[in-house]
Amino acid sequence: MKIQRTTYLSLGSNQGNKIEILQKAVNLVAKKIGSVLKISAVYKTKSWGFKGEDFYNICIKVSTFLNSDELITTALEIEKSLGRTRANSEVYVNRNIDIDILLFEDEIILSKELIVPHPKMLERNFVLIPLSEIAPNTIHPVTKKNDSKLLN
Secondary structure (H helix, E strand, O other): OOOOEEEEEEEEEOOOOHHHHHHHHHHHHHHHOEEEEEEOOOEEEOOOOOOOOOEEEEEEEEEEOOOHHHHHHHHHHHHHHOOOOOOOOOOOOOOOOEEEEEEEOOOOEEOOOOEEOOOOHHHOHHHHHHHHHHOOOOEOOOOOOEHHHHHO
16 A cells, blocks of 8 residues: 655756756656645745755656655656766756755654655755745654745
8 A cells, every 4th residue: 555645846947948957857756756745936046055046946846656766756756857867976056957856744864865854955945935835834854844834
């Protein structure tokens, strides 16, 4: 029996037609990961950690039957299908699409492939603002605070 879970994803783009790329990514998430239940507004933010074009960022709430391993694999496949190439580097670079798994139910996941909650989400207003828009009462499993309080 498959278990249905709720996950929150952050999507960002700073290359090409950013709105079109974000829409394509949302469509692929709906097709390959699960039902997209909520989508935040689009937020324009400066590049973070490097000099580059501004990003357009959104957060989405998704209901999925995938487990966390399948989720990260599928998210990476979606990025690749939209032209993302990943370098084995810790340096931030321009990218046409970036999909991060912020939360997966109330689970804490520490594996080689995936860390949830996303380890840098609390440092990033471009994540916290759209996340608090669509999930103001969702509790962060480590801090035990809801998204609205995390933003403050």
